[in-house]
Amino acid sequence: MDSAALEQLLSSPDLPPVVYQLIQDPAAILMAAALLEMWLPLPRAWRAARLTPLFKALGSKVNRPQRSSSERYFAGILLPLLILGVVLFLTLLLFTLAGFEVWLSFVLLILLLELNPQERLALQLKKLLTQGQKQKAKELLTSQVLRDTTPLSAMGTAKAGCECIALRLFSGWFAVIVWYLILGIEGAVLMQTVFVLNTAFNVKLAANRSFGLGIRRILQAMLLLPALVYGLLHLLNLRGFKQFKAGFAGMQNCAAAPCSGFMLSLTAYLLHLSLGGPRYYEGTLVRYSPTGGEHNPMPQDLLRVLQHVRFYGFLLIGIALAVNIALAAET
Numbered sequence: 001m002d003s004a005a006l007e008q009l010l011s012s013p014d015l016p017p018v019v020y021q022l023i024q025d026p027a028a029i030l031m032a033a034a035l036l037e038m039w040l041p042l043p044r045a046w047r048a049a050r051l052t053p054l055f056k057a058l059g060s061k062v063n064r065p066q067r068s069s070s071e072r073y074f075a076g077i078l079l080p081l082l083i084l085g086v087v088l089f090l091t092l093l094l095f096t097l098a099g100f101e102v103w104l105s106f107v108l109l110i111l112l113l114e115l116n117p118q119e120r121l122a123l124q125l126k127k128l129l130t131q132g133q134k135q136k137a138k139e140l141l142t143s144q145v146l147r148d149t150t151p152l153s154a155m156g157t158a159k160a161g162c163e164c165i166a167l168r169l170f171s172g173w174f175a176v177i178v179w180y181l182i183l184g185i186e187g188a189v190l191m192q193t194v195f196v197l198n199t200a201f202n203v204k205l206a207a208n209r210s211f212g213l214g215i216r217r218i219l220q221a222m223l224l225l226p227a228l229v230y231g232l233l234h235l236l237n238l239r240g241f242k243q244f245k246a247g248f249a250g251m252q253n254c255a256a257a258p259c260s261g262f263m264l265s266l267t268a269y270l271l272h273l274s275l276g277g278p279r280y281y282e283g284t285l286v287r288y289s290p291t292g293g294e295h296n297p298m299p300q301d302l303l304r305v306l307q308h309v310r311f312y313g314f315l316l317i318g319i320a321l322a323v324n325i326a327l328a329a330e331t
Helices: 003-010 016-025 025-041 047-064 069-097 101-112 116-130 134-142 154-181 183-198 213-222 224-234 241-252 260-270 301-330
Strands: 272-281 284-293
Touching: 003 301, 016 224, 025 116, 025 154, 025 241, 025 260, 025 301, 047 069, 047 183, 069 101, 069 183, 069 213, 101 183, 116 134, 116 154, 116 301, 154 183, 154 213, 154 224, 154 272, 154 301, 183 213, 213 260, 213 284, 224 241, 224 260, 224 301, 241 260, 241 284, 260 272, 260 284
Parallel strands: none
Antiparallel strands: 272 284
């Protein structure tokens, strides 16, 4: 059945109006895509992260060592804006040529959302650390983070894993959900592209110290609304105000990435986990302020962090879906 026939079937007069509106409702499409992506083991080549090497190659063309810091900084703003413009144009062109936007949005959301890779990472790290295979756990973590994992203990590996999963899940999944609900599929595409660009031009690497500043600031600007939504959702529980206060403390301690610091501190405080602290990047010691609770992370905390962020993501989708259903019933 082609898209035109399917659209004619969905618009049939025999179909209740509420059901028809629900099928086309963005929150319903998002819920279906998020649930399917969570269980569907898509290969990495199909995900947005596959573009990271391409973006790195493009960055190397303009981020040359002989250029001054100011030239690198402006190049690090212009190149991401150019890439974002091209991605947005291609997205709009695809929807213009597509026959059925609902299914296209559904498929693109499955490819954009990044929950399943973080679930697999959490499960694999927990399994290796529980079995005492610290070296294999560190090798697995090395493929996901920029920090030097060699000096990490088992607890340090669990802590680094918790931070990695929380931040990646927030930027590559929760924030994509928020921007989809605000701007539609274009917002989801832009958010995920900004996240991938930040990964490709990460300022923590010496070569990107000036070049990566622009995309990091764009990312933090894009994460402002998701961080606010994430914090407001926590006000629904009994200790919500204390958690919100902990998030603001993390924001103040992480001036370079305030929205990421807010989310990480709030999550760590609620789960009573001690995150942050010193770490090495390319042999250079970098000290981050401790944040969160008092307990050092254990292997099982990898899943606790994942489940916590996942719960609030699906809670947000559920709230949006319930509101849309209520509005559809009234009309």
